[in-house]
Amino acid sequence: SAPLRAHAAAIDRYIGTSIDPDPLADEPIYGTIVAREFNSITTGNTLKWDWTQPSPGQWNFGAADTFVDFAEQHDQLVRGHTLVWHNQTPGWVQDLPSAQLRAAMESHIDAVVGRYEGRIGHWDVVNEPFEEDGSLRDSFWREGLGDGYIAEAFQLARQADPNAELYLNDYNVEGINAKSDAMYELVADLLAQGVPIDGVGLQGHLILGQVPSTLQQNIARFAALGVDVAITELDIRMQLPVTPGQLEQQARDYAEVVDACLAVERCVGLTVWSFTDRHSWIPEFFPGEGAALPWDEEYEPKPAYHAIHDAL
Ligand code: XIL
Numbered sequence: 001s002a003p004l005r006a007h008a009a010a011i012d013r014y015i016g017t018s019i020d021p022d023p024l025a026d027e028p029i030y031g032t033i034v035a036r037e038f039n040s041i042t043t044g045n046t047l048k049w050d051w052t053q054p055s056p057g058q059w060n061f062g063a064a065d066t067f068v069d070f071a072e073q074h075d076q077l078v079r080g081h082t083l084v085w086h087n088q089t090p091g092w093v094q095d096l097p098s099a100q101l102r103a104a105m106e107s108h109i110d111a112v113v114g115r116y117e118g119r120i121g122h123w124d125v126v127n128e129p130f131e132e133d134g135s136l137r138d139s140f141w142r143e144g145l146g147d148g149y150i151a152e153a154f155q156l157a158r159q160a161d162p163n164a165e166l167y168l169n170d171y172n173v174e175g176i177n178a179k180s181d182a183m184y185e186l187v188a189d190l191l192a193q194g195v196p197i198d199g200v201g202l203q204g205h206l207i208l209g210q211v212p213s214t215l216q217q218n219i220a221r222f223a224a225l226g227v228d229v230a231i232t233e234l235d236i237r238m239q240l241p242v243t244p245g246q247l248e249q250q251a252r253d254y255a256e257v258v259d260a261c262l263a264v265e266r267c268v269g270l271t272v273w274s275f276t277d278r279h280s281w282i283p284e285f286f287p288g289e290g291a292a293l294p295w296d297e298e299y300e301p302k303p304a305y306h307a308i309h310d311a312l
Helices: 004-010 021-026 028-037 062-073 098-115 140-145 149-160 178-192 215-225 244-262 303-311
Strands: 014-018 040-042 077-084 122-127 165-170 199-202 205-207 228-239 267-272
Touching: 004 014, 004 028, 004 303, 014 028, 014 077, 021 028, 021 062, 028 062, 040 062, 040 267, 062 077, 077 098, 077 149, 098 140, 098 149, 122 149, 140 149, 149 165, 149 178, 165 178, 165 228, 178 215, 199 215, 215 228, 215 244, 228 244, 244 267, 244 303
Parallel strands: 014 040, 014 267, 040 077, 077 122, 122 165, 165 199, 199 228, 205 228, 228 267
Antiparallel strands: none
């Protein structure tokens, strides 16, 4: 039957995956599946600050250039990830005094967004700025630049590529809770101040059987503010070893997420955080858990794949 991307395109949405350079280079089936099934890719780790500029003035764009070329060959949207984040940012940035930190943010956004102007369609401009209780995270960004660092980052990104869609991205904001309430208030504030924000990314690192019941309602309230919404890093992890019953539950969970997105017109797309259990961050970051993606470690589609297919 038709690949996921055909079904998504037919309803004017995208289905995406994050990708990694090593499997793209080393395992032919990896690129084959990415090209066939997805009409969007996210740049994985390759545009994070520690990758692009590990020391001052030392730029590494090779991997991201390869991804953007790949996406153009296969008619895919590129989601750039991410510009301003407290993780995977080098120590030399974190240690800068305020004035230099601001200058580093300016030159970084200018260089990275500017390099791909017109070629990277969506940017996760600020990633994970909230604590679970809804307060702003006390990151070195906020310590150095004050709460206004978020608005500044969006303004800089807009200057660097006026046509890119600019997103605020976070996790544990899929359902209605203190953290997503804070995100909602911030987006409303930014819009009221004329800050150029176009979208909200709900990462979607979910646990088996725990798709928030308020997911659709939450997507709808952000859309009602006048921004797009995307599920940007979907995976649904389970305790290992895998059982057939867990795979069936996972299929239902994936379908529930797709259905919630499709129910809201401004939910423009869904991205899985890698597509195969062979290359997933989950086993390393959540010991004992895994099998979070729609393809297994042998690149065989799982029940979750068929559920996404049928839901699109
Ligand atoms: C993860 C990557 O998948 C890992 O390879 C890396 O070691 C750590 O980061 N939220 C995000 C992503 O926004 O950038 C993270 O990606 C997963 C959580």
